[in-house]
Amino acid sequence: MQITEVKRNSLDVVACILFKKKKILISSRPLGKNYSGFWEFPGGKVERGENYFEALKREIYEELSVYIFKKDIAIFDSYDYEYPEYKVKLRFYACRKWTGTILPRENQSLKWINPRELGNQKILSSNKNIVKKLLNHST
Template sequence: MNTFLSMPITEADIKLVVACALVDIDGRVLVVKRPPGKPMAGLWEFPGGKVEKGERPEQALIRELKEEISIDVTANCLAPLTFASHSYDDFHLLMPLYVCRKWDGQIVLNEATDSKWLKPYEMRNLDMPEADVPLIAMLRDMV
């Protein structure tokens, strides 16, 4: 049994982050590589980030996509698909995953060191954070 599941957690133990599966016209999804110096550096992930105090998840995702990859997204274009709930050693991650098929602007990597457009089945062999891995199957069934 996972000992984290049997332990009580506090609000401070939970990190709420949002992620986005940007889907292009060919059904490929964007993944970006985490930069050096950040936790889980070098792993591939869906763009997104931390929800700040007072932000709704959609607001946070719109802000993060602008900051990280320079695109403009509206809340109307974000469709919630699923979420990840994963216990790491020192915190519990709760991460809604949204799908977006329409955005303005060109992808510019402001933080990530690399990016790839992949079909969901092509993501199986990527080194990704543990919380992201189960999301691939949901994307595969949706795209």
């Protein structure tokens, strides 16, 4: 009997940790999407033909109506996370400067919170490593 490995779909995902004063922005997953009601950092899937920055710039504009620039972001962390149905390759970027006014454009809720409050939020499981890192940096 031959054992075969089940191949899961793999997604490249980018997310942005936006810092304003001593707070960070989190976004709720809207109704109708997987894991709706959970909080996460704004971002999304890298589409075919995009590099990571292009995807991040597009996603942040689509979700928040603001523009970010390459010179204003820095890689914060990256890792792989496995959901039961697929594997996600996550890249998180830190951003302290953007152009425009942040507005929710995808029926999501937004809130600025102190990183120490992250432990009290219903955070998407794939974001928990970042939460730990942010908590360690805020103490």
